[in-house]
Amino acid sequence: MILSDFLKSVAQFDDPKFRRVLWRGMGLTIALLIAACLLVNFGINQLLSSAWAANLIGDQSWLGALINIGGVLFTIALSIWLMVPVTSAIIALFLDEVAQAVEARHYPHLPKQTATKLQDQILVGIRFLGILLLANIGALILSMILPLLAPFVFWATNGYLMGREYFQMAAMRRMPRAQAQELYQRHQGSIWTAGILMAIPMSIPLVGLFIPILGAATFTHQFERLRAWPSG
Template identity: 50%
Template structure:
């Protein structure tokens, strides 16, 4: 079911309506990623002195130059960590457009769903973004204590959070908030695995730019397939 949902999302890239949303989504994702990178870059420059002295090495004064020359590489490396919160921030901006394009092609008999609305979507996304950041800050302790298992913890934690957020925001369009929560509880295992599978390519530079759009499309299919099993 999960794999079929992902394949169905990928197959729609030939649809002009979906491709238009995809291109806008990639552009916005890149803009959000650059904004997050600029913030991290500024923090590094603010926190690190222009030069410092290391034992047995002496004065090190190339930090600024290294950051400047290595900006592109640094941005790609940071995208491994930054794309998870960027994907979460993305949900409220293009979710309706992506879900509408998927449903118009694959589930036309349902008719259009009530739109979440940009303001409400952004508010929901910001709230979830706070939860995501707080959860990962707490998980830093587990990453350090259980270092060999850090990737497993990272994908399991963020897979659960992303899966819950994407499924809930799609389900609420058709079911309402309380029923969407109940649907999540019924299918928590499947949604968790789908979220973890989404988190993996989010940590792959370049590929991760398309994941938020493809993820919304895949979760739209997953919602309808899961809902069909409970009717």
């Protein structure tokens, strides 16, 4: 069932709406991460130019340069770790477009859905981004302590969050929030499984950047399938 949802999403990747969302999401992600690198670099330079830092380092300018370079390299490494989760959060801004494309091709019998307000999309995206960043920074720290568990921590964390947020966002397009949360709770196991299956290829360089949009489509299919099941 989950595999069928995913394969239908892959088959629709030729849809211009999918590709438009993909390029916008990746562009915003890269811009955000570059801005973060520049901000860290600026902060380090400001810190090194302060009086107490000058007294601490003294005339050893090479130490200041080393700290500067180390800070930038750390930020770049952190950006690589966070690129896919950040892409997932940003593409959540455009989930409505992906869901509309999926419904137009696979569920044309559904009544027309009014587009989600841009303000609501931005608030959802910011909330999801904050949750993902905090969770992945925590996962990164845990992975540094237990490196052998790193991939499993990444898959479990992002699978859970991506499944919960994407599924409920897809559900709330068609039902009240309370009903969407109840449906999620009823099928939480299968939704988390789907999220983990999305998160595994997310850890593959470059391939992972395509997964969030496929995830948005997959959870739209999963929602339509699960809400048709009897609740008893």
